[in-house]
Amino acid sequence: MPADNPSLAVRHDAEYAAALFPALLIEAEKIAQSVSAGLHGRRRAGPGETFWQHRPYAFGDPVSSIDWRQSARVSDRLYIRQNEWEAAAAAYIWRDPSRSLDYASNRNLPTKRRRADILMTALTILLSQAGERIGLLGEDRRPFQGRNAPDRMLEALHVNQFAEDESAPPLASTPVGARIVMASDFFTDPISIENAVAASTDAGAKGVLLQICDPAEEIFPFDGRVEFRDLESKDRLIFGQTSSVTADYKVAFSAHRERLINIARKAGWTFIAHRTDRPPQAALLSLFTALADMRKWAA
Numbered sequence: 343m344p345a346d347n348p349s350l351a352v353r354h355d356a357e358y359a360a361a362l363f364p365a366l367l368i369e370a371e372k373i374a375q376s377v378s379a380g381l382h383g384r385r386r387a388g389p390g391e392t393f394w395q396h397r398p399y400a401f402g403d404p405v406s407s408i409d410w411r412q413s414a415r416v417s418d419r420l421y422i423r424q425n426e427w428e429a430a431a432a433a434y435i436w437r438d439p440s441r442s443l444d445y446a447s448n449r450n451l452p453t454k455r456r457r458a459d460i461l462m463t464a465l466t467i468l469l470s471q472a473g474e475r476i477g478l479l480g481e482d483r484r485p486f487q488g489r490n491a492p493d494r495m496l497e498a499l500h501v502n503q504f505a506e507d508e509s510a511p512p513l514a515s516t517p518v519g520a521r522i523v524m525a526s527d528f529f530t531d532p533i534s535i536e537n538a539v540a541a542s543t544d545a546g547a548k549g550v551l552l553q554i555c556d557p558a559e560e561i562f563p564f565d566g567r568v569e570f571r572d573l574e575s576k577d578r579l580i581f582g583q584t585s586s587v588t589a590d591y592k593v594a595f596s597a598h599r600e601r602l603i604n605i606a607r608k609a610g611w612t613f614i615a616h617r618t619d620r621p622p623q624a625a626l627l628s629l630f631t632a633l634a635d636m637r638k639w640a641a
Contacts, residue, residue, distance in 0.1 A: 367496055370463035377626045396421045433469055433633055434516055435462050436479035438526030440509035447558035454554045457618045458525045459501050466495040468630050480512035511538035515545050521636045522549030532601045543609045548636045550612045557619045562591050
């Protein structure tokens with residue numbers, strides 16, 4: 343492609359995004375559907391507009407809650423109509439936009455960026471199905487709601503764009519009771535992460551740190567002469583015998599993760615680690631369950 347033709351460059355990027363968008367959305371929908379089926383039975387009764395179930399009338403129940411039509415179908419029992427508990431809440435998502443996530447150690451694995459985009463979109467599907475609002479952390483726009491929310495979220499994530507200097511979560515203000523998901527590999531200064539979490543916590547929010555890693559970043563299976571390249575700075579580092587640094591690398595990796603866990607624990611947040619060689623459904627279920635528990639706390 344000619345470097346001096348900006349129109350062609352824009353068209354190429356637009357076509358790439360258009361081709362990627364439906365594939366990501368379809369995959370996210372499949373993952374959300376499988377998790378949604380597993381969530382059946384986790385609902386609870388409370389104030390809301392969505393019918394949940396009938397149950398037999400018990401002493402102390404208000405007469406106004408009796409479903410007379412359902413009760414008329416049987417001769418010896420009254421039934422109460424219960425709606426599903428709902429809370430006016432919003433969840434805010436931040437996905438690391440830097441090139442750090444643009445990595446996969448194996449061509450059969452998704453990049454960390456793709457897995458993050460799919461998980462965030464699938465989470466938006468589940469939350470929107472529950473009638474909740476979903477916003478982007480640090481962006482001045484109204485939260486998404488309704489069945490178009492997943493499409494709008496995926497579009498807002500800019501799946502084929504990168505921001506090299508934004509590998510740390512933003513210092514953003516959120517409404518009291520908001521729930522937050524920060525998704526990244528968090529290979530950045532822990533102090534910047536701690537400051538971002540503290541800013542949201544001070545505003546009355548709770549959240550989740552979702553660390554997404556490639557298996558090679560945890561296992562460090564390298565041996566012999568290996569050249570490593572920083573995806574953000576393009577710096578290169580060559581080891582003649584990589585196995586000689588394996589033990590030190592694993593110690594450093596574990597220490598960094600422990601720091602992240604402590605940051606989450608100190609703030610009353612949840613920490614979730616996910617590897618791209620593992621099914622995304624487990625991470626999505628953990629995310630949704632954690633946010634649901636936080637919704638009860640906020641209510």
